[in-house]
Amino acid sequence: MIDSSAAQHHPISGCGIGLRAPHVHEIITTHPDIPWLEILADNYLAEGGLILEHIQEIAQRYPIAMHCVGLSIGSAEQPDLDYCKKLKQLAENINACWISDHLCFSSLGGHYSHDLLPFPLNRQTLALCVQRIDQIQQLLGQPILLENISSYMHYAASSMSEIEFICALTDLTDCQLLVDANNLYVNHVNKGLDIDEFITHLPHHRVKEIHLAGFQPMVNFLLDAHNQPVADPVWELYARLLNYCPDTPTLIEWDNDIPTLDVLLAEAKKADSISQHPISDDIETVATASA
Amino acid sequence: MTLKQLQQHLLEQTLGNTLALEFIEQLRPCGELAPKQQILIYQQNAFAARQTVLLSTYAVCVQILGERYFKHICKAYIYATPSTHIDLNLYGETFPDYLAEQLLRQEALKDFPYLPDLALLEWHFHRLFFVANVPEFDFAAFAHIETGNQHHLQFHLAESCFFMPSDFPVLSLWRSHKAANPTSTMPAGDEYYCIYRQQGDMLIDDISSDLFTLLQGITQGWTLGTMCQHNLDSLLPQLIEKGWVSRFSIAHV
Ligand SMILES: [Fe+2]
Numbered sequence: 001m002i003d004s005s006a007a008q009h010h011p012i013s014g015c016g017i018g019l020r021a022p023h024v025h026e027i028i029t030t031h032p033d034i035p036w037l038e039i040l041a042d043n044y045l046a047e048g049g050l051i052l053e054h055i056q057e058i059a060q061r062y063p064i065a066m067h068c069v070g071l072s073i074g075s076a077e078q079p080d081l082d083y084c085k086k087l088k089q090l091a092e093n094i095n096a097c098w099i100s101d102h103l104c105f106s107s108l109g110g111h112y113s114h115d116l117l118p119f120p121l122n123r124q125t126l127a128l129c130v131q132r133i134d135q136i137q138q139l140l141g142q143p144i145l146l147e148n149i150s151s152y153m154h155y156a157a158s159s160m161s162e163i164e165f166i167c168a169l170t171d172l173t174d175c176q177l178l179v180d181a182n183n184l185y186v187n188h189v190n191k192g193l194d195i196d197e198f199i200t201h202l203p204h205h206r207v208k209e210i211h212l213a214g215f216q217p218m219v220n221f222l223l224d225a226h227n228q229p230v231a232d233p234v235w236e237l238y239a240r241l242l243n244y245c246p247d248t249p250t251l252i253e254w255d256n257d258i259p260t261l262d263v264l265l266a267e268a269k270k271a272d273s274i275s276q277h278p279i280s281d282d283i284e285t286v287a288t289a290s291a
Numbered sequence: 292m293t294l295k296q297l298q299q300h301l302l303e304q305t306l307g308n309t310l311a312l313e314f315i316e317q318l319r320p321c322g323e324l325a326p327k328q329q330i331l332i333y334q335q336n337a338f339a340a341r342q343t344v345l346l347s348t349y350a351v352c353v354q355i356l357g358e359r360y361f362k363h364i365c366k367a368y369i370y371a372t373p374s375t376h377i378d379l380n381l382y383g384e385t386f387p388d389y390l391a392e393q394l395l396r397q398e399a400l401k402d403f404p405y406l407p408d409l410a411l412l413e414w415h416f417h418r419l420f421f422v423a424n425v426p427e428f429d430f431a432a433f434a435h436i437e438t439g440n441q442h443h444l445q446f447h448l449a450e451s452c453f454f455m456p457s458d459f460p461v462l463s464l465w466r467s468h469k470a471a472n473p474t475s476t477m478p479a480g481d482e483y484y485c486i487y488r489q490q491g492d493m494l495i496d497d498i499s500s501d502l503f504t505l506l507q508g509i510t511q512g513w514t515l516g517t518m519c520q521h522n523l524d525s526l527l528p529q530l531i532e533k534g535w536v537s538r539f540s541i542a543h544v
Pocket of ligand 1: 253
């Protein structure tokens with residue numbers, strides 16, 4: 001059943017794109033029609049420099065969401081408070097719609113993986129994440145959005161499913177969610193994640209953003225490579241998600257082998273058209289019944 | 292194993308190229324992925340991320356050595372050098388030093404003695420893009436310095452500039468490669484450069500040895516008096532105009 005509280009107000013709408021260096025100049029000079037942009041905030045935390053000037057200029061014309069990889073929510077270490085302060089300052093500076101990060105850890109002892117590393121999902125790590133998120137949200141003065149990651153690891157110490165963990169975490173911290181449809185699909189293929197269970201149990205009213213990206217098929221798994229167009233099964237999954245979380249702002253993430261801007265905008269248009277012409281989750285059942 | 296130990300293990304293995312049995316024992320098969328392959332995926336991702344940054348930051352070194360050989364050279368560096376900065380763009384600061392060490396060790400590099408200097412130039416050209424803006428030089432306050440204090444004036448270099456000497460004309464080499472018109476002539480000679488950012492532009496100037504000496508003197512804390520003794524004070528206005536000197540203070544006598 002579709003959660004009736006899912007119809008909600010979002011400060012931005014439509015499908016945006018992740019702002020990447022090769023497109024900055026074109027966006028500043030030609031002002032293409034893009035509903036909103038997302039930046040990787042970790043690249044904009046310097047106290048100045050050209051990169052900051054560019055983003056300030058872009059922020060005057062486009063709504064911007066901040067996406068991070070550095071909060072390291074699941075890290076066994078205390079959060080980096082200096083990093084949080086810088087995020088807050090940047091968010092104020094560019095009037096960011098929100099700040100998001102991932103359900104992972106990314107650094108420890110001053111070493112950075114620049115990747116989204118999984119941790120075991122269990123009561124112990126849940127308590128740790130709750131404490132971290134409370135602390136971070138208090139410091140930032142706003143709820144953060146947490147994103148489900150693609151993971152290639154299965155810990156013996158995990159005792160909760162990803163959706164169980166996410167439900168408990170959002171209940172206990174009031175944080176919001178960023179659902180990455182590509183990560184869901186990749187985890188479904190690689191680890192057997194139950195997509196139906198995930199989508200139906202998701203606290204739909206907390207989903208503030210959806211990510212779409214492309215994966216790369218490897219010999220015996222899918223790599224969340226963000227280096228190609230969104231794959232058909234991910235578009236299908238996106239359409240299903242929208243049944244539960246209609247009008248959720250959506251973002252095309254493309255980080256490697258970055259194409260020209262028009263390719264990204266075509267992907268965003270496709271997402272918009274799916275969002276504007278939702279399909280019923282029952283279509284498959286109806287079609288089967290009438291066949 | 293505590294959570295912290297578990298995470299330390301994963302991070303170490305992700306950033307390096309070894310596998311730890313005690314960590315492998317903490318894993319179970321994940322779909323078709325055996326525990327070892329699970330770790331290898333993270334290792335390969337982390338390696339590729341750092342390699343991509345080096346390929347982009349040191350683009351002219353890559354052109355000179357060829358991508359394949361550059362990748363071969365940087366492999367050991369990447370495994371030995373974890374990222375210590377939250378911004379991946381700032382990975383690879385010590386790569387020019389690493390190249391200098393490799394020059395002594397690798398026969399194949401003996402034809403490229405200028406490579407560490409070229410890499411240093413590329414690094415700072417890349418790095419200064421991200422450095423904070425410097426406030427304008429305070430001419431009003433400068434005009435009010437009491438005459439008695441003038442000799443004790445000290446100047447401070449802007450963070451948005453970096454100067455370096457080289458025994459090789461690496462700037463011409465860098466420019467020719469950037470212009471897709473690579474030169475192979477490499478006469479030796481004393482060269483001095485200042486890499487800086489000015490009103491939104493990244494620039495590199497070929498500077499005189501006098502200017503280089505003055506810049507060096509400034510970093511060593513020379514006062515205006517010392518600059519006069521070296522007959523270099525007349526060059527100071529140039530530095531201020533370029534934005535290389537951002538502020539002044541009065542030395543305690
Ligand atoms: Fe994502």
